[in-house]
Amino acid sequence: MALYIKKGRVIDPANDVDRISDLKIENGQIVGHALALAEEATKDDVVIDAEGKLVIPGLIDLHCHLREPGGEAKETIATGTRAAARGGFTAVAAMANTTPVCDSQSGVEFLLKRSKETGLVRVYPIGAITKGLQGQELAEMADMASCGAIAFSDDGKTVARSDIMRRALQYSQMCERLIICHCEDDDLVHEGVMNEGYWSTLLGLKGIPTVAEDIIVARDIMLAEATGASIHIAHVSTAGAVEIIKQARARGVDVTGEVCPHHLALTDAAVEGFNSATKVNPPLRTEKDRQALKKGLRDGTLTILATDHAPHTTEEKAREYAYTPFGISGLETAWPIYWRELIEDKVLTVNEMVAALTVHPAARCNLPGGTLAVGAPADITIIDPQREETVTLDGWASQGKNTPFLGWKLRSWPIYTLVGGRIVMKNREIVDEL
Numbered sequence: 455m456a457l458y459i460k461k462g463r464v465i466d467p468a469n470d471v472d473r474i475s476d477l478k479i480e481n482g483q484i485v486g487h488a489l490a491l492a493e494e495a496t497k498d499d500v501v502i503d504a505e506g507k508l509v510i511p512g513l514i515d516l517h518c519h520l521r522e523p524g525g526e527a528k529e530t531i532a533t534g535t536r537a538a539a540r541g542g543f544t545a546v547a548a549m550a551n552t553t554p555v556c557d558s559q560s561g562v563e564f565l566l567k568r569s570k571e572t573g574l575v576r577v578y579p580i581g582a583i584t585k586g587l588q589g590q591e592l593a594e595m596a597d598m599a600s601c602g603a604i605a606f607s608d609d610g611k612t613v614a615r616s617d618i619m620r621r622a623l624q625y626s627q628m629c630e631r632l633i634i635c636h637c638e639d640d641d642l643v644h645e646g647v648m649n650e651g652y653w654s655t656l657l658g659l660k661g662i663p664t665v666a667e668d669i670i671v672a673r674d675i676m677l678a679e680a681t682g683a684s685i686h687i688a689h690v691s692t693a694g695a696v697e698i699i700k701q702a703r704a705r706g707v708d709v710t711g712e713v714c715p716h717h718l719a720l721t722d723a724a725v726e727g728f729n730s731a732t733k734v735n736p737p738l739r740t741e742k743d744r745q746a747l748k749k750g751l752r753d754g755t756l757t758i759l760a761t762d763h764a765p766h767t768t769e770e771k772a773r774e775y776a777y778t779p780f781g782i783s784g785l786e787t788a789w790p791i792y793w794r795e796l797i798e799d800k801v802l803t804v805n806e807m808v809a810a811l812t813v814h815p816a817a818r819c820n821l822p823g824g825t826l827a828v829g830a831p832a833d834i835t836i837i838d839p840q841r842e843e844t845v846t847l848d849g850w851a852s853q854g855k856n857t858p859f860l861g862w863k864l865r866s867w868p869i870y871t872l873v874g875g876r877i878v879m880k881n882r883e884i885v886d887e888l
């Protein structure tokens with residue numbers, strides 16, 4: 455049995471493809487592209503009509519929190535990967551800040567095994583940089599790399615000690631893996647819960663200054679430059695960080711940066727009303743920062759889009775603003791939010807936006823996928839750019855209901871997700887029983 459995707463606009467930035475075509479899928483792989491290829495389909499085959507739709511490589515998220523093991527009340531691999539499928543993602547990289555922390559071979563092996571058993575999309579483990587995310591002793595980086603860790607990160611925390619970070623960068627080169635940096639100076643953050651500025655003053659909440667991020671972005675870039683290592687800056691949120699990354703790239707430092715949907719769509723003004731779903735780390739910043747992120751994407755300083763999907767329980771998110779945990783459940787609204795902020799606002803072309811969600815993240819971590827080339831695994835997303843939907847929790851797959859976008863009317867939604875040729879989401883609904 456073959457599957458055909460008929461008459462879609464096929465966009466494959468990795469191969470400079472943007473044309474109306476049919477795709478043929480067999481045995482989990484893309485086996486052909488051509489106009490009218492679907493005419494050969496027999497009654498045993500499946501044909502998806504994609505006229506007026508975008509047919510793109512499955513989206514790849516380099517930054518999400520699946521919470522398993524230890525945080526199953528917030529999310530599991532089963533529910534988090536279903537949220538991914540609903541959002542058009544065919545692969546997600548899972549951060550190490552679980553309980554226990556993913557800082558050894560057994561942590562990586564657990565994640566891979568559990569993902570195979572219960573995951574709906576591909577899951578790539580990210581190993582911790584330091585044991586227990588304690589920032590004192592390097593984790594078993596080489597062991598983790600050998601059994602499938604695709605990168606290293608203490609995300610959720612900064613590696614505060616520069617000597618430890620320097621050593622980690624040296625080891626990462628031997629392991630040929632990227633270090634992903636969560637950048638905030640803990641002393642400057644202190645007890646802050648939102649961006650420091652007009653709104654924190656008005657609302658009487660403790661502020662987190664932008665320099666808390668900038669200073670560690672600068673430090674990590676200098677350490678990467680000194681060691682020759684490759685780094686990736688997670689959730690870039692400040693104008694200062696964009697400028698520092700831009701200068702470093704111009705000098706030839708191997709640094710990339712990612713942008714999250716919420717930092718493009720919202721500012722700290724959204725905290726008015728104390729909606730706990732707006733509490734995230736790094737915090738929502740000012741309009742100036744938001745515009746700097748867009749400019750950074752436009753001029754090629756920032757090349758990757760990632761969700762930082764950070765689900766929490768409804769109970770935790772019902773706490774007072776100062777005490778509720780940081781994090782936004784982002785997988786299910788990422789594509790239409792990016793569309794609104796980057797396509798409707800004319801920051802990127804559709805091809806550039808697709809590249810930032812597919813070939814760029816794949817290339818950065820040497821992942822398979824991110825392309826629709828013949829012979830590639832059939833990880834494919836179909837987008838209906840016309841579809842309008844209001845964000846509600848109906849059909850929401852993530853256990854984390856902590857989205858600041860409830861009630862937003864958004865255009866352009868994923869309508870099919872295929873992983874290895876298998877349909878895992880169709881017409882906005884998961885195709886699979888838990």
Ligand SMILES: NC(=O)N[C@@H](CC(=O)O)C(=O)O
Pocket residue numbers: 519551609610611636733734735736762764765780781782
């Ligand atoms: N982004 C967040 O606000 N929270 C993340 C941690 C992180 O990404 O730093 C989490 O694990 O909850």
Ligand SMILES: [Zn+2]
Pocket residue numbers: 609610611636637688689735736
């Ligand atoms: Zn982080």
Ligand SMILES: [Zn+2]
Pocket residue numbers: 517518519549609610762764
């Ligand atoms: Zn994170």
